[in-house]
Amino acid sequence: MTRALVAAVPALALLLLVHVNAAADPPPPPIYADAVQQAYDILQGASGSDTAPATTALRVLVAGTGPSQPEVIADLRARPPLYDDARNRLAALLKELLEPVRTSDPDLARQRLHDVMSQSRYDALHRPPSPLDRFVQWVQDRIRALLRLLFGSSGGGQQLDWWYYLAGIAVVTAVAFVLFRASRGRFTASVGAGPQGPRPASDYFAEADRLSAAGDRVGAIRALCAGVAATLTGERSWEGSPLTVREIFQRAADYNSLRVLLLPFEAAVYGGRGVDEATYRKAEQVAATYRAKPAEAAA
Numbered sequence: 306m307t308r309a310l311v312a313a314v315p316a317l318a319l320l321l322l323v324h325v326n327a328a329a330d331p332p333p334p335p336i337y338a339d340a341v342q343q344a345y346d347i348l349q350g351a352s353g354s355d356t357a358p359a360t361t362a363l364r365v366l367v368a369g370t371g372p373s374q375p376e377v378i379a380d381l382r383a384r385p386p387l388y389d390d391a392r393n394r395l396a397a398l399l400k401e402l403l404e405p406v407r408t409s410d411p412d413l414a415r416q417r418l419h420d421v422m423s424q425s426r427y428d429a430l431h432r433p434p435s436p437l438d439r440f441v442q443w444v445q446d447r448i449r450a451l452l453r454l455l456f457g458s459s460g461g462g463q464q465l466d467w468w469y470y471l472a473g474i475a476v477v478t479a480v481a482f483v484l485f486r487a488s489r490g491r492f493t494a495s496v497g498a499g500p501q502g503p504r505p506a507s508d509y510f511a512e513a514d515r516l517s518a519a520g521d522r523v524g525a526i527r528a529l530c531a532g533v534a535a536t537l538t539g540e541r542s543w544e545g546s547p548l549t550v551r552e553i554f555q556r557a558a559d560y561n562s563l564r565v566l567l568l569p570f571e572a573a574v575y576g577g578r579g580v581d582e583a584t585y586r587k588a589e590q591v592a593a594t595y596r597a598k599p600a601e602a603a604a
Contacts (some may be wrong), residue, residue: 338402340369344377345395359386373430374398384551444476448464465536506535510596513589522580523573529592530570533563536595 344362351358363381366374379399380391422430434442469508509532516525536551550570554563566588572578 322584330523337370338399340366341398341402342397343369345392348388348392348395351386354385356384356386359388359391360389472498504531504535506532506595508532509535510592514591515586517589522582522585526570526573526580526585526588529566529588533557533566533595559594562591 318392344366347358347362347365351362359381363378366377366381372378374394377391377394380387380394391556421427508530513525514526516522516528530550534550536552537547537557550566554560557563569580569584569588573580
């Protein structure tokens with residue numbers, strides 16, 4: 306009987322240890338449909354410039370679906386968040402997930418799905434991680450390994466996350482400080498190798514025409530944004546303002562219409578995407594108001 310008790314003690318201790326470790330582990334991320342449902346529920350009743358629901362819904366959505374819903378992610382990251390559009394997209398997605406379409410020809414359905422996923426808008430899903438992405442992941446792994454070495458891999462998981470977030474904030478702050486000091490808060494580099502110093506809006510619009518005729522629509526849409534910004538806040542806004550393009554455009558009374566120009570600019574400059582002919586022509590039409598009547602547009 307004594308031997309049985311002695312043998313049972315280590316087994317009981319091992320069982321308790323496994324239970325404690327399992328309880329300390331973070332909960333698994335929600336599955337795809339659950340994440341979409343949770344994000345939709347969080348956004349119910351959200352409106353205006355309150356970013357808290359958008360931040361919470363974005364975290365839940367990305368945890369369960371990854372980057373597979375770029376339009377909803379963009380709506381939630383917008384400032385102010387585009388709650389109506391995000392809710393509509395999530396509602397449509399939920400309907401498709403909960404009531405999947407059935408087909409009598411699976412092979413044809415798979416072929417059509419392949420054709421859709423081969424479109425250029427989904428190229429980012431097929432591309433391997435960029436060197437920058439791999440470097441960031443490597444830095445994250447090294448920080449985690451160092452913190453595990455210092456604090457151990459079990460228990461204190463919350464403390465490990467705090468240190469990880471603090472290290473990440475410090476790195477991002479240092480990089481932002483270096484970039485700001487290098488550029489001195491200017492946007493000149495985003496326009497191209499044009500003349501330095503203050504330039505009137507007409508110069509930027511003329512540059513947009515020249516670049517568009519040469520086939521450089523990315524450079525042309527940059528110049529259009531520069532022309533509109535110069536019209537809104539003066540000749541020095543583009544080369545000397547600490548504000549972002551979005552912040553400058555938000556000062557316009559017709560900011561919503563300017564999104565047709567702003568969104569392709571951000572996708573091209575920050576996302577590395579191209580600008581097709583139709584998108585550029587729509588942006589050019591929006592900018593034409595500021596080009597034709599700059600004094601009235603600025604007012």
